[in-house]
Amino acid sequence: MLAYLIRRLLQSVGVLLAVSVVVFLGIYAVGNPAAILLPDDATGAELEAAMRNLGLDRPLPLQYFTFLGNALRGDLGTSFVFNAPSIQLILARLPATLELAITAMALAVLLGIPLGLWAGLKPGSALDETVVTGSILGFSMPNFWQGMMLIMIFAVGFGVLPANGRGETGTLLGIETSFATADGIRHLILPALNLALFKIALMIRLTRTGVREVIALDYVKFARAKGLSERRVLLVHVLKNILVPIVTIVGMEFGSLIAFATITETIFAWPGMGKLLIDSINNLDRPVVVAYVMVVTLMFVLINLLVDIAYSVLDPRVRLEGMRA
């Protein structure tokens, strides 16, 4: 297990390094931020001075190693636009994004698994058809358009829910969060639903497929033959076994929720780090883009590591293979 962990950790560091090189080169190889920051009538000398100030006149490899060295000390550059450390800008907006992602994932699990179970138990029935069609529909609806429809129906049409911003936040357990106030929760509903829809569809499909595969296995027949109640067979025998892939997917999809939050946050003007990313891309505020990518990559790498460990804990067969490798 220890050897496995160490190898996984080394892999993770490799991924981080690779991402840092790719992103740094990609983002620094285009455009000239100094030209964008200065007024149109700036002279060539002013431009050069600005570039020197930002360190853009030095050779690229040197810029990269400076960047890497600073990054290891937790400094990912200073935002051109906000003139503040980019890592602080990202971290300040991280709670809002996490709040959204966690709520969305909770919705996906609480709605998707029961619906999937229900459909999987009655394959071919009208209910099954409806749920499956609904889930394909959920997959097909582009996130941003679905968000707009939510706004149109609930904010413009019925006027029952706010469609803009995060609302009032309160302090809960020392953290500034929307969960603490009624207004905050009202603001959270539409964006969270928007972000969750994809994942609800995914949960339905996963659970449904899992149930259909497991229900035909001998141990389920045996449990029934033993005379266990259908309820117990379902909740203990079936559910327990399909949970393994579901836990994995929940973990991995959490990363994708954070990525998709960029869209939801843009539509609902939610002040999270995704909206900051889009704004920064449009402003060519490179240090913030780089910091975002590094922070998100770090999160993905950590999530993947945790998922793999959880997986081996949940499924003994995986544990054995991991040990041997």
Added chain:
Amino acid sequence: MSVPAELPASPPGWSAPVAVAETGEWRQKWLQFIESRRALAALWVLAILLAAAVLAPVIAPQDPYDLTAITFYEGRLPPGETGASGFRYLLGSDVQGRDMYSAMLYGLRTSLLVGVLSAIFAIGVGVSLGLVAAYAGGWVDALIMRVVDFMLGFPTILVALILLAVLGQGIDKVILALVIVQWAYFARAVRGVALVERSREYVEAALCLRLGSARILFRHILPNCLPPVIVIGTMQIASAISLEATLSFLGLGLPITEPSLGLLIANGFNYLMSGLYWISVFPGLLLLAAIFSLNVVGDRLRDVLNPRLQR
């Protein structure tokens, strides 16, 4: 990373090698495909949409990008209204006075073009690399699969976003970004099947005949790897269309001179709050119809072509 594999480790019958090429089996698959009325209906919708996209310049009542054809003061007309010029705006007009129905036909054309082109290129790159990885093995295989894992480890939307932030706007850049985020799916799937096929007798026979590697790869192994490529290809066209629309919505995809459905929707978003719903709702529904029918067809193809589910 342990995504539950779409394909079984050793497919019991991605069918006998020669049989796939026989028309009889494909005919049988087709009959099985149309057993699902939902899939057949989706196929019809797709055919109609494709025809509409190809024929857009012929059937659109207005050329939405010919400024002389647009009457500016007939903007913001609701669906079905007839303008002072006598032009009937079937699905309303946008703020510039453009006929939404015509704009949507042209938008669909752009969206489908981007989706299909990027899928074709991604299949080309992905299938080739997947085949090479399976056939060459060793460090080539390890290198290619590392890159595949790396690519699949990040959500496509994020990678595409960052890529376009670097590349800038443009239809060619969007397609390039989509190919970069999608090839890995094909490579992984093809490698999986090709690894199994490689050890089969017909490949051994071809080797004994001293046929060249390229010939064995593309003429013998490739045809037997097609079923998963078809399934994933259909799904990836859908996801490419959706992704392009999303990127354009965020202002990072296509320039305003080549409006896709995504750009039309983004344009309408600004007027949603003031009740001009038709500018964003109708293009959205069309986009949804295209993606939904592609996904239904792909879903059915998976059921039909996946031997695991066969009775």
